[in-house]
Amino acid sequence: MDSIKNIIPSWVLFSLVCMTLSACGSESDRNKKNSNSRSTDIALRNIISFNNLTGDVLKDREIPRIESAKAQLGMRLFFSKSLGGDRDSACVTCHHPVLGGGDNLSLSVGVGAENPNLLGKGRLHSALATNYDAGPPVPRNAPSTFNIAAWDQVLFHDGRVESVGKTANNQGADGLGIRTPDSKFNVADPLASNNLTSTQARFPVTSPEEMKGFNHNDKNRQEIREFLANRLGGSGAVASELIDTDYWLNQFRTTFNKPTATAKEIITEQNIAMLLGEYERSQAFSQNSWRDYIEGNNAAISASAKQGALIFFQTQAQGGANCAACHRGDLFSDEGFHNIAMPQIGRGKGDGSDKNTDFGRFRETKDKNDKYAFRTASLLNVEMTGPWSHAGAYTSLKAVIQHHLNPENAIADYDFGQLTQLNIQNLDKMQTNTQASLDKLASDRLLNKNVIQNIELSDEKIDHLIDFLKTLTDPCIKDRVCLSKWIPPVNEDPNGDQLDAVDATATRL
């Protein structure tokens, strides 16, 4: 009789023995791994409950559906160059759904573009356009409009649109008012709309670089808003600017269910802002795998992402990087302001002795503690919202994380080659322009203020962090078909002002 070994291949025998004895190397490795991942899950579930995370950043908030009449009309306004002073820039110029709700540029290019309908990489400011050089005219990076309804306290990198009451889950609609650049710090703007988002929407049209252009210098903020409303309605001094004003009037009448209202009554700057806000607030994109994990599915995220989550939430003493100290809650932002000395590139906000830097939150509060502080960015969908930081100076998540871990080294070793946008101003002055924020960080550390600390993390751990950040991406935003509800069908406006965006290869976005 042949020995059993000759009949049954040795690996089968091996596993049979292993199954009965469960004492073999591979099996105990597997057990170890399972118990490792079990203990990781237990640790993460403790963190989740300790931080009251639900994964649903828009829970308990009133969010319009994109199918609602107001969001639909808001979408058409958002995509309309009729709201640009010279009809060459729209909200969507810098906030396109296919580009993560931003523009995929370090610094935005609004009016005076070589091709107004080309968005993303390759969008250039025309060297022939009046005012400014061929570089990006806008001094800051465009944040995403996705999940905009989750902010309760401040909008903009410096928080210059700000809820006075800051009530949780209210989006600034708690009745205490909203402060804007049209009112003094901490004082409610009487013309603010009913929430932060629609209030913010009243400002891009007043910015010469973003939308207003340079042929309307005679008009103040309120005058340009009313001029644009009159343009859409075909009234006032701009009666003949659009060939077809019925296009807008019919839509406003239907949306507000006021079939006999006049353009003057219904196409107001206040209604335009409200509608733009409804469209933006409908952009709810937080159905991500981190949320699936929170809701109980242990297999929703990878082992590496789980390690990354631990590093993200645990303190330095626990071996983590304490990211959640600032990137807190389901929004991954404390809505607070911190100086983390991000590289200062671009034309700046006119601050500093050379007028080409940006004092951030200090511009609003005039408190020297707030110099170079910028609002903590939300990290929802962060994988798709680059380039990152207030001036878009980093074009990889790895670089932006390494900056956090050691700002001094990151600035000293900054890789200018990562920037793909042409003609960015003041690159030669980046180091000197950023030094003041590094100095401030150093002195705050000496004073033991609660500021970012240097942390050593291996490349492997940084990769885990990146894998975790990628679990915050809602798959819908990578899917053109899923996003199509937020993009109007082409060429609906008889005036030709709808911005039907293309990329640098003339492919429709």
Ligand code: HEC
């Ligand atoms: C030329 C590019 C450009 C255009 C056009 C533009 N934006 Fe922006 N948007 C930006 C930039 C840049 C910022 C950040 C500015 C800052 O913080 O100082 C911003 C900020 C915002 C924010 C604040 C986001 C946040 O997280 O705080 C919202 C909301 C927004 N824009 C909506 C709009 C709407 C609505 C319009 C049209 C009325 C519009 N934008 C037009 C570039 C643009």
Ligand code: HEC
């Ligand atoms: C002290 C508060 C603080 C801590 C701690 C912190 N961050 Fe940040 N983070 C910020 C601020 C503030 C910004 C925006 C800075 C700017 O725009 O200049 C930011 C920006 C970012 C961005 C870019 C987002 C964007 O849209 O531009 C990423 C990614 C990021 N942080 C990840 C992390 C990670 C990962 C950690 C942990 C290793 C971390 N942060 C720790 C405050 C913090």
